[in-house]
Amino acid sequence: MRKRWLFPLLLSLSLVTIPLLAVGQTIDELFQQGKVAIESRNYSQAESIYRQAIQLYPNNAVTYYKLGNALYNQKKLEEAVENYRRAIQLDPNYAAAYHDLGIVLYSQKKLDEAIANYHRAIQLDPNSAITYVSLGNVLDDQKKSEEAIANYRRAIQLDPNSVYAYFNMGVALSRENNIEEAIASYRRAIQLDPNYAVAYNGLGNALIQQGKLDEALINYRRAIQLDPNLGAAYNGLGVALRQQGKLDEALINYRRAIQLDPNNANAYIGLGNALSDQKKLDEAIASYRQALRLPEDTTTTPASVHTSAHNNLGLVLQQQGKIEEAIAEFKQSITLDPNFVYAQNNLKEAERLLALRRNPQSIIVDDRQWLPSREKNPLVDIYRSVVWISADIPAGRNTGAGWVVKREGNKVWIITNRHVVSDAEGTRQPSENIEIEFYSEPPNGQFRRRYKAQLSKITNPDDSLDLAVLEVTGIPDDIKPLQMYSGIVSNTTLVRVIGHPNNGRYWSQVRGEISNVNPNETTLQIDANLAQGNSGGPVIDLENRVVVGVMVQITDGNQALDAADTNRDQPPTTGGFGFAYRIDVVMEKLRNWGILK
Known part of the structure; x- marks a missing residue:
């Protein structure tokens, strides 16, 4: 969630009574009265003042611009657009009007039009830091994070004290997985404005990505202290508490986030996850279904939220033994995002479990009978040393590759990546259920044997090397370690x-x-x-x-x-x-x- 920079957020302030306009008032007097109304958040009265000012001064561009501001704060977006356009018609070089027109178009999700107006504003006023921030926000929403970051950096060059530039740059850097720089940006925003609640929330989100849960909790709680109605901070608090295993506290915060924003689909998913952890599966299902009932929207409920909800719903249904229903949910998730790896993995596993339910005898203990001849596949021996790895994590099944580096008796050691056997995006904790398969080509309806793997070694999440080693015992005699090169390989190999x-x-x-x-x-x-x-x-x-x-x-x-x-x-x-x-x-x-x- 971004805090808007053009107008302050609505606050519970006492309203200032504005006197009725007197005939013959000057434009400056009218503007002063309008300013008082705006500062007191009495936007309807500001609208009335500016409309009467237009009657007296119908060709004053600034009056239409200020009326546009009053209308925007009342969410009268179409009328605001009309008045900004009228201001520009009267003064084609009115940079602020182009900028604020861009703000309204951005609110209407007309991103390309918003960008065009921001570019025109910059053309007229190349030293306006806030316009570069506004442009960066739209570019970031279009997933053009690098361009967005470049505009935030330009805004900071022009205004080193721009809180909004630092905050929004933190959002974009997080999107780029540049977490260290994102944290530095959020901290700078907080340094410039220690009461900026959403910056503490953003910092909490970034710290979670680093697995620094205690620090994240401190920042979420500070955000809530500054803004008790900031639902996103309660949701983030729920995420961190769940990852610490404090499920009851997590549930309280997810429910508070939903109470503040009943359309917060992420909070319903988080609530479902925590309920699932407590084995309250029916309640978890209800929470996921509520997330799916919320209509898709690019900001509050993007398609990715429904993607996760279908996937997580499938996992809970599978736990209840409703495998066919689970398969349908995984397929829905993949339909929304064909590149969602976890749903793909979960679907394959659910289909495997369904086939095994229908034919329990379909796993052969020794699958070497299914190996192709070396004439047909000269790489068969190498393939046998490369394993398929499956690890249970909160999102379902994480899969990847590994290969044998050592064998002693019937035990082998397998090298892989840390992120293959751990929850890379959440707790970063290693999986407690890791399985592997060795290469063979079973006929339809038959399955390769799976072997339980024990985690032997793993690098820490902050280690520059992303590596892990698995131990597996009772493996077939033909599995051999792969030979490793003893030197440094050259280019063009x-x-x-x-x-x-x-x-x-x-x-x-x-x-x-x-x-x-x-x-x-x-x-x-x-x-x-x-x-x-x-x-x-x-x-x-x-x-x-x-x-x-x-x-x-x-x-x-x-x-x-x-x-x-x-x-x-x-x-x-x-x-x-x-x-x-x-x-x-x-x-x-x-x-x-x-x-x-």
Whole structure:
């Protein structure tokens, strides 16, 4: 939620009585009376004053502009637009009128028209910091975060004390997952205005993304202290408390958020999540269904909210054994967002559970009978060493790849990414239920055997290396560790990446090339058609069949994204290149952990 900068928020202030207009009053006298009415939040009286002023001075552009302001504060948006346009007609160089017309058009969700008016305002007044802030807000709403941030930075150049520029830049930086800078922006906004409640709320949101729940709670509570009616802060407080396992307190805050804003779909989803955690499944279902009853709106209830509600409703229905109903909800979620990975994973798992219910004998203990011949698939031995990983997290199923780095007897150690086996966007806690499958090609109606995996090692969320190691016992004799390269790979090395992309089949391999190696960095840049689900997979030298890297990120061409990224404001996560940790860096970590010698 952004606090508007053009007009202050409505406050409970005593109204000032404005005397009736006297005939022959000057325009300055009328404007002064209108100003008093505006400052006292008596916008209807301000409207009356400016309308009478127009009767006396029908060709004064400023009067139409001020009437537009009074109308906007009363949410009479169409009339406000008419008066701003009349002001511009009378004075085509009236920069403030273009800016405020943009504000109203933005409120009407006419974003392109708003941008055109902001550009005209900047053309007329290139030193107006607030216009750059306004332009940045629209660009950010259009998911053009980098352009938005550039405009906020320009506003700060012009006005280093612009609270709104720092706050809104924090919002955009959070959207870009640049959390450290976002936190710095929110803190600067608070430093400039210690009573700016929404800045504390924004800071709380950013701290949650870093897993700093205690700090987040402090900031949400400060926001509520400053503005007891700030529903978003109660919702954020609920999120943080739930992640700390304080479910009763979380429920109280979600319900308070709903009480303040009955159309807050996120609060209904949060309430449903907390109720689900308490195994109050019927109540959770009712809360998710209430979120789905709220009509979609680009600001209060975007499609991504319904996407989450359908997914979470499916999970609860599945817990109740209503698998067919759960499948229908997962499909609805995917219809709304075909790139929502968790719903895709949850659907596959629900369909598997339904098939097993119908045919409990469909899992074969030893699935090596389903391996293709090496003549048909020369990579079969490598595929057997690359595992499919599934981890239960609050959003359902998180999946990715991993591969065997060590074997002793019937036990293997598997390297993967931290974000594959943990709740990357929420608690950041490792999953307590991790399963793996080894490669085979079962016929229709049959399923590969699953093995329980134990988490052996994992890097901390603030560690620059996103790695984890799993232990699995009782595995088939033919599973072997992959050979790792002993040096630093060079540019132009041809490679293949093996993984389980969500836009393709499991155990898919894509060919590519290492396009950038920097000895001072931990990663390699891989030019290949990568997608979510490749995380944790091996990057293998085509010629020597040795592992030279571990996939960790893919890109959409503009920014790198973790394969577990669940932010539906991002574009589809399929792109032309990605990043992998250099194998020498990974081996050093494995040695430090005592897994390799």
